Amino acid sequence: MPTTPENFALWLPKRGGTFEVGPAPYTRPGASEVVVRTRAVGLNLVDGIPGIAYRLILPWLTFPAVIGGDIAGEIVEVGSGTDRFKLGDRVLGHALGLERSINRSAMGAFQHYVVLLAHMVSPIPNDLSFEQAAVLPLQLSTAATGLFQKDGLALVLPTANPTERGETVLIWGGSTGVGSNAIQLVRNAGYRVVATASPRNFDYLRALGADAVVDRNSRAAVDELIAAIGSGTLAGSLAIGKGSLLKVMRVAARVHGSRRVSSAAPGFVTRILALRGPRRVHVSGIWGGNLKDNKVGSAIYADFLPAALAAGAFRAEPPAEVVGTGLDAIPAGLQQLRKGVSAKKLVIAV
Ligand SMILES: NC(=O)c1ccc[n+]([C@@H]2O[C@H](COP(=O)([O-])OP(=O)(O)OC[C@H]3O[C@@H](n4cnc5c(N)ncnc54)[C@H](OP(=O)(O)O)[C@@H]3O)[C@@H](O)[C@H]2O)c1
CATH class of the missing domain: 3.90.180.10 (Medium-chain alcohol dehydrogenases, catalytic domain)
Incomplete structure (x- = not known):
């Protein structure tokens, strides 16, 4: 220069x-x-x-x-x-x-x-x-870290032409920035999405690709999520937002499939809260910069995102x-x- x-x-x-x-x-x-x-x-x-x-x-x-x-x-x-x-x-x-x-x-x-x-x-x-x-960027990285890293949910990576897998991912906090990215990433990896938000954001979540939405403020949210997952197989869960982790752990303990939960709360908060949830659920904390050091970083920023943005598969x-x-x-x-x-x-x- x-x-x-x-x-x-x-x-x-x-x-x-x-x-x-x-x-x-x-x-x-x-x-x-x-x-x-x-x-x-x-x-x-x-x-x-x-x-x-x-x-x-x-x-x-x-x-x-x-x-x-x-x-x-x-x-x-x-x-x-x-x-x-x-x-x-x-x-x-x-x-x-x-x-x-x-x-x-x-x-x-x-x-x-x-x-x-x-x-x-x-x-x-x-x-x-x-x-x-x-x-x-930061919210996309956070979602990708929790969803795709081996120490997170270890889901199959997204592509612009995904194969439907018939398994469900639960995303609590779907209207957050992290959740908005997570819903789209998960759909582009071929999973079904069940997510929570306030009712004013239900249409927003559906437009992002959520298959079922539940009011995060409902007292019956845990039961409603279990009903929405139904007899399907859970591939993993993402807990985003204050108060989400224990509820997500309760859902994961009661449905068929993966008992892995990724938590977006700070690490020390995640560790303390996880002790209070069902023992058979495995919780890992997310640090949204970790993907820079493993294959997930380039899989998202180099391999997936440019083509998916250009094709309109990811917004x-x-x-x-x-x-x-x-x-x-x-x-x-x-x-x-x-x-x-x-x-x-x-x-x-x-
Ligand atoms: N671990 C990391 O590396 C990392 C990185 C980034 C963010 N985070 C964390 O991830 C969370 C989301 O961050 P963000 O930047 O994506 O947030 P954001 O976009 O600012 O979140 C706004 C949304 O939060 C929702 N919300 C508010 N309280 C909630 C609760 N108790 N449970 C679930 N949703 C709630 C609201 O949804 P409704 O209006 O639909 O109710 C609102 O749409 C925060 O807790 C943040 O600290 C962690």
Whole structure:
């Protein structure tokens, strides 16, 4: 690249500190890395809790830090060892700067130029806006980790032309961003989906591909899910959202098939709660960045997603709500996210 671009980042100067926009180095890509010019970032719950929760969830994080997991933009530089991209390609990617094994500000999404692992980046179709594409990465990765990793549900990987398998996957929390991705991934792997949400989101879940939907607030939700699974075989269950794990464990213990449950709750919460559920159910916690280190990462971002997005077999969901423009709009967006969203994703155009 002839001149080094000027980079700016939303810095978190210290643990529990206040975000501030400032200059940041432009970092060139290493082997199997790319640099993306950010055009939109998605906001996730983990981005908005830089105080005590970071100490528990991300104790290794060093400061000043650049956080953020979801990015869509254009490729501006390609490192050695990757031939999937050329300059100017429109892409989305999972920014992994917060991972224990990375812990690197150059790889946080909340800056103008972001270094990404090439196998965690997907080209996007021309008719998919950067804002809508930015809803996907972290929630997609989280769903894929829980569904497809060997230590999760170990389901068959998705393809654009799946074979129907006749087995059911239970997804509690289907209208969350993680759940919206999980429903579509599971359908594209050929499984039947039984999911929960609030009734206002039932049509949304059906449009994503859910075969049966149950009100997560119903007192009889466990029995209703068991009825919806019926005499079918359960291939595994995903527990997303506060209060979901024990209910999902009760369903898994009472139907035919897999007793594996993947939990999206933080690891220590999952471990404590799982002790209170039926013994014969096997629970594993999800860490949504783990797929970068095994075949699931490239299976999703390189093999599945580009073709599935282009063919319309997988949609960037939930719908984006653009709540600001520029890095300095991110803190207010994170405040808004903390109040809660329903079947939508808050996005900042950059
Ligand atoms: N382990 C990881 O690596 C990882 C990564 C990302 C997220 N997560 C966790 O996964 C969960 C979902 O995250 P997200 O970003 O996808 O959420 P989100 O999109 O912000 O979730 C919004 C949705 O949550 C649903 N909801 C609210 N309370 C719920 C509950 N008690 N049970 C089930 N659903 C509930 C609402 O559904 P209705 O309006 O239909 O009721 C709403 O549509 C969070 O707990 C998050 O901390 C974990």
